[in-house]
Amino acid sequence: MRKIAVVTSKGGTGKTTTAINLSYGLAMFGQRVLLIDCDPQRNLAIIFDTYGSQTLPDLLLRGKVDILQVRKNLFFIDSGGRKLAETESLLAQRKGGELRLRQVLSTLKGSDWVICDCPPSTNLININVLTYADYAIIPVSMDFLGMVGVKKTMETIVEVDERLGHQLRILGILATFFDSRTKISYEVLQTLRQHFKEKVFNTVIRTNTSLKEAPGFHKVIFEYAPYSYGSQDYYLLTEEVFNYGWEEKGGD
Numbered sequence: 549m550r551k552i553a554v555v556t557s558k559g560g561t562g563k564t565t566t567a568i569n570l571s572y573g574l575a576m577f578g579q580r581v582l583l584i585d586c587d588p589q590r591n592l593a594i595i596f597d598t599y600g601s602q603t604l605p606d607l608l609l610r611g612k613v614d615i616l617q618v619r620k621n622l623f624f625i626d627s628g629g630r631k632l633a634e635t636e637s638l639l640a641q642r643k644g645g646e647l648r649l650r651q652v653l654s655t656l657k658g659s660d661w662v663i664c665d666c667p668p669s670t671n672l673i674n675i676n677v678l679t680y681a682d683y684a685i686i687p688v689s690m691d692f693l694g695m696v697g698v699k700k701t702m703e704t705i706v707e708v709d710e711r712l713g714h715q716l717r718i719l720g721i722l723a724t725f726f727d728s729r730t731k732i733s734y735e736v737l738q739t740l741r742q743h744f745k746e747k748v749f750n751t752v753i754r755t756n757t758s759l760k761e762a763p764g765f766h767k768v769i770f771e772y773a774p775y776s777y778g779s780q781d782y783y784l785l786t787e788e789v790f791n792y793g794w795e796e797k798g799g800d
Contacts, residue, residue: 549656549659549660549661549662550660550661550662550682550683550794551661551662551664551680551681551682551683552661552662552663552664552681552682552683552684552685552719552789553664553666553677553678553680553681553683553684553685553716554566554567554570554663554664554665554666554684554685554687555664555666555674555677555678555684555685555686555701555705556666556668556686556687556688556697556698556701557668557669557670557697557700557701557704558668558689558693558694558696558697558698558700558701559668560689561668561687561688561689561694561697561724561725562687562689562722562724562725562753562759563665563666563668563687564587564591564592564595564665565724565759565769566685566687566722566724566753566782566785567583567592567663567664567665568583568592568595568665568768569768569769569770569778569782569785569786570663570685570782570785570786570789571583571622571661571663572619572622572768572770572771573770573782573783573785573786574660574661574663574786574789574790575619575620575621575622576621576770576786577786577790578621579621579660579661579790580621580623580658580659580660580661581621581622581623581659581660581661581662581663582615582623582624582625582656582659582661582662582663583618583622583623583624583625583663583665584604584624584625584627584662584663584664584665585604585624585625585626585627585665586604586627586632586664586665586666586667586673586674586676586677587627587632587665587666587667588627588628588629588630588631588632588633588667589627589629589667590626590627590628590629591665591763592624592626592627592665593624593626593627593629594763595763595766595767595768596616596618596624596766597766598616598618598624598626599626600613600614600616600624600625600626600628601614602614603625603626603627603628603629603631603632604625604626604627604628604632604635605628605631605632605634605635606628607625607649607652607653608635608639608648608649608652608676609635609638609639611652613625614626619768623659632673635673636671636672636673639672639673639676640672645672645676646672646675646676646679646712647676647679647712648676649676649677649679649680650676650679650680653680662681664677664680664681666678670704674704675708675712678704678705678708678709678714678716679708679712679714679716681716682716682717683716683717683718683719684705684716684717684718684719685719685720685721685722685789686698686701686702686718686720686721686722687722687724687753688721688722688723688724688736688740689724689725690723690724690725690726690727690730690732690733690736690737691725691732691736692732692736694736695736695739695740698721698740698744702718705718718747719789719792720747720748720749720788720789721740721744721747721748721749722748722749722751722753722785723736723737723740723748723749723752723753724753725753725755726752726753726754726755727754727755728754737752749785749788750784750788751781751784751785751788752781753778753781753782753785754777754778754781756776756777756778756781758772758773758776758777758778758779759776759778761773762778769782770782770783
């Protein structure tokens with residue numbers, strides 16, 4: 549089972565778009581995927597138009613949760629919205645609260661992939677995800693602040709790893725909102741590839757209106773606009789992740 553955190557310290561980078569479309573793409577490949585919404589904004593539940601009675605707070609506090617099937621091979625845990633923020637303060641009072649997600653999911657079976665959509669902040673919920681996941685995908689928008697965001701995110705990962713003795717590997721840095729009409733997109737992408745080299749995905753997610761429209765119809769990009777640039781790009785990302793070379797690099 550491969551456990552991936554889609555994480556960044558900066559908002560507006562296409563994090564949730566990446567989590568949901570990558571998950572659906574892997575499900576299309578015949579993989580059983582569990583997608584966990586770890587963000588109190590609850591965007592994944594809104595997109596799927598599916599809400600759990602027992603959500604992520606119930607899993608973290610009581611070890612019980614509704615795992616909802618939202619598409620073929622694709623399953624989902626609802627974040628619970630604002631209840632998740634309240635849960636964070638309760639977890640902080642528990643010994644080992646940083647490792648609670650790892651503990652409650654230690655007996656999880658039947659999934660080939662677990663993908664966690666993280667909030668764009670450094671909080672106890674994110675730390676739980678970073679100590680549960682084995683790999684991270686970091687979306688980076690093609691602007692200066694996006695570059696700052698990826699640096700802060702990687703610093704956070706290193707800090708969590710050192711403090712809690714966990715090795716979270718970078719599966720890839722993903723360039724998002726790439727606009728071929730702008731010089732800044734090429735400059736930021738070039739800087740990423742020069743600085744992070746092979747850690748940057750070959751796939752680039754281009755700016756595409758269909759990616760913004762799809763959630764309003766409760767659909768992923770493959771359903772809403774299967775021939776769009778967005779669909780093409782996320783299919784290529786799915787292929788790149790699926791063919792990563794897991795055995796050579798220590799994947800399960």
